[in-house]
Amino acid sequence: MTTDAAGLGKARASAFVLPALALIAVFLIFPALWTIYLGLTDYRLTGLAAAQPRLVGVDNYTGALADTRFHTSLWLTVLFVGGSAIAGQAVLGFTIAWILRSRRGPVRRLVEGVVLLSWILPSSVVAFLWIALLDRSGGTLNALLGTPGFAWLLDYPMLSIIVFNTWRGTAFSMMLYSAALENVPPSHLETARLAGASVPQQLRDVVFPLLRRHILTNLLLISLWTFNDFTPFLLTAGGPEGRSEILPVYVYNVALRGGSLGAGAAISFLILLINLIMALAYLRLLRGRRRSQEAAAGGPPA
Amino acid sequence: MTRHVLGRLAATAFIAVVIGFFTLPMLWLAAAPFDDTPTITVSIPQFTLGNFQAILDNPYAAGSIVNSLLQAGGAAVLVVVLAALAAYALSRVHVPGRDLLLYLLLLMSSVVTGTAAMVPIFELATRLGLIDTHLGVILVVSGGLLPAAIFILKDFMDETPTSYEESARVFGATPLQILRHIVIPLVRPGLSTIGVWAMASVWGGFLFQFILLRDPEKLPGSVILYTLYTEGGAPKLDLISTFSLLYSLPVVAMYLLVSQRYGFRFHGGIKR
């Protein structure tokens, strides 16, 4: 490409880029850096430490790392990501894409339509749909199963939010795998079929090797988004008794509800580090692949 | 042969289960808003449109739609304008370190999530006096949306041949004329996509609005939904279901519009 087709000039080009960069710097990059500082103080939302925060060094970090509530939260987050993103969204999304790949017409459009709809609805609306579905006294699920009075959100909070997030996010995996499966040459599958390979053998020998990159991309992105997903807060608020308190909810409860901004910032920083590892792995995957559409990742469902 | 038939049967059964699983939670949204006395159970409604009247009468519900429009619209305009300018300059003028810059921005936008940044964002907004303002919400969400928006728009701009601009330039058009007459019309599909995407993300967004706004007069629809309780603490189901339906329709309409007009260009995680 030639340089400067419109004769913009360096000065005007800088003027075009700067406002966007300034906004990103103030509201994205600065907060990330500030987290590090806040995490080293005993800053509180109210009270004496709110007016004059003290530097407490790595106390917040050692405190968090020794806190069983943090351990529980971390473990629940691993369950949440493993259960809803990897075992849920990725597996279900791939299965749907695989079964729909040779179908056209209204059935395919209906399936894609409902899966996509559950993805694009506003998260607060979606949360209420699930509250209504799982409600103890009059929920649709209890009416359907004939188990009146069963409190899903209280008795099985983790299972509830895992199934919920599977429902919520499968669309992305389904679409990614649908697009990827279109690029598997039919002749490869036909060759395998002619050789007498069963469906699992076809998947193992033909499809998965070809889709390796797509699968890795998909797993990294949905893990990153699920790891940061705040929506379960709207279903269980972390309860009962912290039994569904995944890290995003934990930070909110500690910092903004409990008022310990410093401690919350320390946890935030740990989340940032984990995000960074996942994002670096993802961007490493992208490199070499020119101008990938998936690179346009916007982030998790807000 | 039996194996094949069984396979077909299993696939059909699977499709039926998938449709059931994804539709079940939505049935309530289709039924309850029109029900005279909605419960939490899905039932054949005693048909009424009275719930929609009740929404209009609720002091905060109607106002929250205006708030949502202000916040989502404001953020969409800000993101489209700033991202378009930046993407254009980055696509057309070779700035040293450009690729590294884009790489870092993309990295930051996926790493600095609402979850990870809620404490400093809350602190920052407090110190800048942005708590309980529409502007605060707009600036904070725009900061998060901009990197991906710049990235996608730069892709659009890179795909546009430079000969259009050079041609106009030889005819004597100034850079701003070129932008107005040539570039903006050419990348309009990209601008619309980004605009709708930003609008839909903010419209459905919860976390930032939830922590940055306290005043019920400023709350957008996505948050006000959680205030629709009676004094006794029971959810006002008639209002909640109706409001949910009303609040979802624009998002669905926007997606249909973009996919109809411009085809669904699969931008990975363009949905936030």
Place this chain on the structure above:
Amino acid sequence: MISLRDLTKTFPGGVRALDGIDLTIGDGEFFALLGPSGCGKTTLLRTIAGLETPTTGTIAINTTDVTTRQPGERDVAMVFQDYAIFPHMSVADNIAYPLRIKKIAKAERLAKAREVATRLSLGDLLERRPSQLSGGQQQRVALARAIACHPTAFLFDEPLSNLDARLRLEARTFLKRLQRELAVTTVFVTHDQAEALALADRIAVMDHGRMIQVGTPAEIFQRPATPFVASFIGSTPMNLLPGKVTGGALHVAGAVLPAGALPDGSEILYGMRPEYADLALDEREDGFPGTVAVLENLGTATLVTLEARDRLIQVLVPEGDEPPIGSRAWAVPRQRRALLYADDTLVG
């Protein structure tokens, strides 16, 4: 008139795209920049347009120095290889665009667009979108837009390369007639030697950022200044055979030819166009011997490839005169058509 003085362009990274270009293009002249891809011809055209800034040297249009002027201030119009017709504007708006920039009132500029469009047989297409036009129509819209702004000079970048083969011949004739009628100085870039020969009043052959030869099509075709030009010009490649002068005679590929004024011992490259040779089936001392290996039918003539000891020699014979494959034959160069090169320059 366009004058280029000592023009040099070095791209960041050290690629030297233009290297000491000196050239004067006369008023109303139809001038071709010809060369293989990467020779600098497009860079030269873009430098005249002002889209590239020369590293050193000056550009003058009608005696006004425009070296530092913006492209829009040079009073030239450019037609791009992909035509660059704005897809979001109608044909009329496209043609009127230069006048819109000059702030001419809407009614007036649309009337002017209609006038130019009619002249280029586009009168019925004014309301169409570019995507609804054929390749030939698009090319004419691009021409019309260039004409509408009444420039001092036209700059065309490969104006015919996006058309299919048959249409290209039609468009070539059309373009030449149009340029004659308008009598506006025109510089065009092409990699197709036949196009350059057919259209241009004068041609500059370029290679590696330098101008190798400037001349009329006849001069370039008949007296190519270097072996590079010789092999680049002509629809069938020229035979270039190494030879040596000994004993007052020139020995080339098995033939003995008069050496003229060349001193004994000089090593030369002997150039012979396939069109300027005859095929003899009897032994000739002044012919290059070989075995007939390939016959390629070109319609009115056949290209015969002879296999000599260590090289191939090609001769064009009239239809019906093809020798049998495998037979022995001699390629005899015609008098005064042969070209002799020593050290990359024409010596005879």
